[in-house]
Amino acid sequence: MPVKIRLQRHGKKGKPFYWIVAADSRAKRDGKFLEKLGTYNPTEVPAVITLDIDKSVEWLFKGAQPTNTARAILKYKGAMLKKHLLVGVKKGAFTEEEAEKKFQAWLEEKEAKIKAHKDAVEAERAKEKAERLEKEKAVNQARAAAQKAANAEIIAEAEAEAAKNEPVDAVEEALNSDQTIEEAAGTAAPEEKTEE
Template identity: 55%
Template sequence: MAVKIRLQRHGKKDSAFFHLVVADGRAPRDGKFIEKLGVYNPTSNPATIDINFDSTLSWLMKGAQPTDTCRAILSYKGVMMKKHLLEGVKKGALTEAQVEERFAKWLDEKSGKILGKHDRLKDETSKKAKDRHKAESASKEAKAAKLAEKQAAREAVIKQVEAEATATPDAPAADAPATEESNG
């Protein structure tokens, strides 16, 4: 019997989440399983991975084969690294103390990378927001300037019309009909 560590799909059509399970390789994807090891939710940002580290490591040491996606998830969480180091203990290349030291060092580096990435994404997001705000402010100022220019032009036209009206109030209207005396 080939035992596999794989994902079992749950959730709605466009909002899937997965259970990480140990199952017989011949069982259907969402069918019977031996043990539930954790949960993986790719729809959240960042993806949520919650696994039982010790149980998963135990199954790997017993010979359970993870699928490609599960291998990537387990590598991300450090289970595969711990398995690799424990294999070195079996072969006599490392001691338990060295394994714990190396694994702790690896976890520190991994958490540093994750925090660095998180900070970088946060900075990029805030920078994009600031740039968007600056662009919006510039656009708003340009529109206000254009509106002020139009308003000034309207006021100038109104003043010109008023000035013309006050300068020639006694002049005859240009549309007045011509009289016969002037024709004659």
């Protein structure tokens, strides 16, 4: 039975999520599989990959052929390197302990690179967010200044209008106030009498 290590698609439309599986090459892409080896989420930055390296190496030794994408993932996680080192152990080039030390050193170096990349991406995102916030603050301040200027203009127009009408109103009020004082004096006296 020709076995392939390949990706099996899961997830929603537009949001892919893959299982890394060992499957019969004649089976459908999302059909039956022999064993699930891990997962691959390409929507995250950097992509999130979980892989059982030992099971993957076991399937590689059994003759399973990885697809191009699966091979890239196996290289990225170190399964291909581990297989290479174990072949060296079988040939007697070095001991299994040395192979394990080399593999662990490679893993630590790889994790450091991944962490550095992830930190760089997060720093870039934070910088972009800060820049967007500064631009938005500037736009809001400009908008507030424009609103203030418009309000000041409206108030100035209203005051100018009031100043034009004020001299006429002042004379009319003065005339009315004289009349109202006399009227008030005339009406106030009878009210006082009725209250007593």
